[in-house]
Amino acid sequence: GPEDFRPRIVPYYRDPNKPYKKVLRTRYIQTELGFHERLFVAVLTSKATLNTLAVAVNKTVAHHFPRLLYFTGLRSAKVPHGMVLVAHGDERPIWLMYETMHYIHQHFGSDYDWFYIMQDDTYAQAEQVKALVTHLSINQDVYLGRAEEFIGGDEQARYCHGGFGYLISRSLLLKLHPHLDSCRNEILSVRPDEWLGRCIIDFLDITCVSQLQGQHYHTYELAKNTEPEKEEEEEFQAALAVHPVSDMTLMYRLDKHFSRIQLDRAYQEIQDLQMQIRNLTSLTPAGEGGLTWPVGINAPFLPKSRFEVISWDYFTEQHLFSCPDGSPKCELSGASKADVSEIIESALEQLNSRYQPLLRFSKRQLLNGYRRFDPTRGMEYTLDLLLEAVTQKGHSHVLAKRVSLVRPLSKVEIIPMPYVTEATRVQLVLPLTVQDLDFVANFLDMFAMNTLDTHDNALLTLLFIYHPYDAQRVSQVDVFAGVKAMVGELEKRYAEVKIPWISVKTEVPSQVKLMDIVSKKHPVDTLFFLASVWTEINMEFLNRCRMNTISNWQVFFPVHFQEFNPALVYRGEQTVSSTTDFLRDGHFDRHSFAEACFYNSDYMTARTKLAADILDRDEVLESMEVFDVFLHYSGLHLFRAVEPGLVQKYALRSCNPRLSEELYHRCVLSNLEGLASRSHLAMALFEQEQANST
Numbered sequence: 001g002p003e004d005f006r007p008r009i010v011p012y013y014r015d016p017n018k019p020y021k022k023v024l025r026t027r028y029i030q031t032e033l034g035f036h037e038r039l040f041v042a043v044l045t046s047k048a049t050l051n052t053l054a055v056a057v058n059k060t061v062a063h064h065f066p067r068l069l070y071f072t073g074l075r076s077a078k079v080p081h082g083m084v085l086v087a088h089g090d091e092r093p094i095w096l097m098y099e100t101m102h103y104i105h106q107h108f109g110s111d112y113d114w115f116y117i118m119q120d121d122t123y124a125q126a127e128q129v130k131a132l133v134t135h136l137s138i139n140q141d142v143y144l145g146r147a148e149e150f151i152g153g154d155e156q157a158r159y160c161h162g163g164f165g166y167l168i169s170r171s172l173l174l175k176l177h178p179h180l181d182s183c184r185n186e187i188l189s190v191r192p193d194e195w196l197g198r199c200i201i202d203f204l205d206i207t208c209v210s211q212l213q214g215q216h217y218h219t220y221e222l223a224k225n226t227e228p229e230k231e232e233e234e235e236f237q238a239a240l241a242v243h244p245v246s247d248m249t250l251m252y253r254l255d256k257h258f259s260r261i262q263l264d265r266a267y268q269e270i271q272d273l274q275m276q277i278r279n280l281t282s283l284t285p286a287g288e289g290g291l292t293w294p295v296g297i298n299a300p301f302l303p304k305s306r307f308e309v310i311s312w313d314y315f316t317e318q319h320l321f322s323c324p325d326g327s328p329k330c331e332l333s334g335a336s337k338a339d340v341s342e343i344i345e346s347a348l349e350q351l352n353s354r355y356q357p358l359l360r361f362s363k364r365q366l367l368n369g370y371r372r373f374d375p376t377r378g379m380e381y382t383l384d385l386l387l388e389a390v391t392q393k394g395h396s397h398v399l400a401k402r403v404s405l406v407r408p409l410s411k412v413e414i415i416p417m418p419y420v421t422e423a424t425r426v427q428l429v430l431p432l433t434v435q436d437l438d439f440v441a442n443f444l445d446m447f448a449m450n451t452l453d454t455h456d457n458a459l460l461t462l463l464f465i466y467h468p469y470d471a472q473r474v475s476q477v478d479v480f481a482g483v484k485a486m487v488g489e490l491e492k493r494y495a496e497v498k499i500p501w502i503s504v505k506t507e508v509p510s511q512v513k514l515m516d517i518v519s520k521k522h523p524v525d526t527l528f529f530l531a532s533v534w535t536e537i538n539m540e541f542l543n544r545c546r547m548n549t550i551s552n553w554q555v556f557f558p559v560h561f562q563e564f565n566p567a568l569v570y571r572g573e574q575t576v577s578s579t580t581d582f583l584r585d586g587h588f589d590r591h592s593f594a595e596a597c598f599y600n601s602d603y604m605t606a607r608t609k610l611a612a613d614i615l616d617r618d619e620v621l622e623s624m625e626v627f628d629v630f631l632h633y634s635g636l637h638l639f640r641a642v643e644p645g646l647v648q649k650y651a652l653r654s655c656n657p658r659l660s661e662e663l664y665h666r667c668v669l670s671n672l673e674g675l676a677s678r679s680h681l682a683m684a685l686f687e688q689e690q691a692n693s694t
Contacts, residue, residue: 036170039133040112041068042100044162044192045120046091047075053120055080056251064126067112071100097192098184105177113138115173118165123242123254127262132240133167135215142169143200146219146241147208150194159197160208163243164219166193172206179203219243226250228257237261270296297408298377312370312382315340340369343381347403351387360390367400378408418553423457424546426597427526428537429518431463432483433509434470435654436533440483442649444490446536452494456539458529461521462487462501463514471505508658511594512610512621512629515603524601525551530626532594534648535560541645545597548639555598555630558643562589565650568676568684586650587677588642591670593627595646606634623660650674 014020026032045054054070058080062068069084073091088099104115114133118124136142145166147158160166168176176199183199200206210217220239228250236242245251274295281291292299303309313322315332317340323330332340344366351361367384374380383403390396428447432440451458464480478484480503487499502517515530522528529545531537541558548556563586603626610633614620630638655667675681 036113037066037111039065039067039114039116039130040104040108041065041116041118042104043068043070043118043120044096044100045070045072047072049120050075050085051078051080052248053245053251054083056245056248057120057122058083060251060255061124061126064130067108070120071096071103093192094184094189094195097196098180101173101176101180101196105173109170109173109177113170114142115168115170116165117162117168118241119162119243121244121246122163122165123245123251123258124165125240125258125262128240129165129167132215132217136167136169136213138169139171140169140212141172141175141204141206142167142212143172143197143206143208144212144217145208145210146217147210150198156207157197157201158208159194159201161219161243162191162193164241166208167217172200172204175204176200217241222250228253231257293404294406294408297406300380301374301376310372310374312372315369315371317344317366317369339379340366343371343405343407344383344385347383347385347405351401351403357392361387362390364388364398378406381405381407418550420547420550424527426458426529426542426545427522428458428460428529428531429463429515430460430531430533431465431509431511431514432480432533433465433654434467434479437479437482439533439651441486443531443533443535443537444486446538448490448494450536450538451542452490452497454539456542458537458542460499461518462499463518464501464503465509465514466503466505468505468507508622509656510622510659511625512607515626516607519600519603519607522600524604526600528596528598528600528603530594530596530598532592532648534651534653535595536647536649538645541643544643544645548641549597549599551599551601552636554637554639555596555602555634557593557596557627557638557640558646559588559590559641560592560595560643560646560648562586562592562648562670562674563650564674564676564680569680571684571687585677586647587673589648589670589674591666591673593625595643596626598626598630602634602636603629606630606636609633622658623662625663 043054043057045057050070050072058068058070062083069086071086071088073088073096075085075087079085086100086103088096088103090096090099100117108115114136116124116129116133136144143160143166145160146164148161150157150159179199183195183203187195187198187202189195189198197208200208218235218238218240220233220236220242222242222244224246231237242254245254277295278291282288284290301308301310313320315321315336318332319329320332320336321329344363348361348363355361364386367386369384370382372380381404383405384400385403386398386400388396388398430443447460450456462483464483466474466479470477470479484501487501490499491497502521504514504517506513511530515528518528527546527549529542544558545556548554566585569585606629610629613633627638630636653667653671655664655671657664659667676684
């Protein structure tokens with residue numbers, strides 16, 4: 001009744017005589033609220049058909065169902081790839097059915113609302129089955145399928161035919177489970193579906209039905225040598241399940257046929273919706289002018305200023321004129337080439353469907369092509385096509401036409417990511433050269449304030465990089481003596497903290513070579529944060545480092561925010577440090593790859609591949625950064641994102657000319673771009689000119 005759906009407030013009561021116990025909250029709210037997944041699918045197969053029909057089921061419908069398992073008596077030596085198989089160790093059909101029901105109850109009974117059981121010689125329309133369960137109420141005992149009479153049984157009772165699949169509700173499964181053992185011992189039957197039906201009737205007095213709550217379970221029995229493409233019957237077109245499917249080819253043909261029906265329905269629905277939108281637009285305040293093309297797809301993005309204008313990329317059939325590497329022209333290849341050919345093909349198809357039989361178009365040449373990605377709607381294309389138009393009488397004429405196309409953004413998918421926590425220990429690694437000595441004090445102060453004072457789970461290791469000349473004199477003059485004294489002070493102040501250092505002698509401080517030394521001295525599961533001396537450590541960023549770095553999945557390269565030179569930006573005026581716009585006078589430095597978060601195990605794996613590739617040519621490492629190692633030698637996601645949690649004060653970096661040309665150039669560029677914005681530089685030049693001219 002209506003009372004079942006009315007929310008009730010459960011009063012909180014705690015026995016004052018019992019000691020207070022902390023309540024353990026679940027990780028996800030849906031666990032606490034007792035939400036269930038909707039549909040679990042079980043496919044009954046056998047050793048003989050596992051590599052044929054079961055594979056066909058897996059290829060046709062498995063990807064539509066969120067959870068699907070295969071149950072068999074005996075397993076074959078090799079289980080086909082991508083199939084979750086449960087083998088019960090006995091081929092007897094009744095035993096298989098009993099074990100399957102028992103297994104489903106034990107492992108999935110508390111997680112799902114509906115259980116769909118089918119055979120591997122059944123073709124089920126997955127989307128229709130999913131739609132069916134969304135229309136059924138879950139608080140009833142449901143046993144729904146193709147109702148069949150028992151052989152020699154009474155008139156009223158029915159069982160659900162296994163070949164056409166059947167649906168069982170969670171409540172029915174829970175009630176049935178205690179009686180399964182009795183059924184196995186007392187009910188004799190040859191057919192497993194009949195045995196289950198008899199069990200449900202005898203102990204729960206529930207019979208199989210073919211329709212429920214206004215929903216019909218349509219099925220169709222295939223005759224021998226059926227041609228799915230030629231079946232015109234209404235029953236066949238509306239069927240949720242088709243049986244018996246004798247071989248794999250027939251399964252694929254059925255899937256193609258029903259997919260075509262689904263597609264036609266979807267296109268028809270789109271047309272109907274577009275018609276309704278057209279009719280309703282005239283009644284809106286904007287009137288007919290408010291109708292966007294294509295109908296039903298978001299209007300193009302309207303820029304509010306010239307900086308927001310989305311530019312078009314020019315292409316021909318052979319070349320692209322805006323290349324990923326920044327070069328002015330590159331060859332059209334891979335996905336871009338396939339995209340362009342598909343768009344031209346689609347344009348011709350649309351033109352022909354619109355003008356045939358009066359005119360037939362064929363492509364002579366693509367004169368100009370433009371495309372741009374609009375995040376509000378998708379990929380937009382404008383094509384200038386040179387076409388040959390042939391009339392019904394055979395006269396041909398060459399003409400140029402401009403066509404516009406949109407490839408809309410379809411269903412957005414959330415990529416499943418492994419679960420990570422914020423409790424992981426972060427191992428900071430700070431490489432230091434002689435040129436960095438002025439900035440170390442600030443780094444250590446920030447580290448102490450934001451991690452040691454807050455007891456954040458972070459450790460620090462220092463890498464002292466000695467030039468060979470300094471290394472020889474270390475017994476007389478240690479260039480890093482001051483830093484070692486600061487570390488000693490910190491260790492005194494925080495008794496439980498140890499800050500180890502590693503001394504390295506090299507002229508070329510290659511990031512990869514330094515990381516090799518650190519990597520060997522730490523456990524495999526260490527989460528490294530490779531920092532620079534200008535990095536200002538804070539808890540917010542360390543947590544993001546933990547969340548964005550996933551072992552064996554993703555590495556994180558943050559883009560820090562670089563403040564401009566205050567002498568140029570403020571030109572002697574008082575600096576206004578407001579907390580609200582702390583990212584005001586600076587830019588995100590895309591040229592810097594000095595900061596990185598990654599797991600030691602991932603680094604070691606990529607490094608091993610790199611070693612195999614370069615063999616003994618160690619000089620190659622001087623032109624590489626850790627970023628390059630992951631980019632070229634690991635299959636991991638490289639997550640490169642702007643990081644407002646990492647703000648660096650302005651400082652002129654010393655660029656080492658001994659490093660590779662590219663790394664040196666990038667360092668110089670980073671220095672130049674970090675001076676000030678264009679408007680500030682222009683003002684500085686203007687003032688200088690004014691001063692010179694007077």
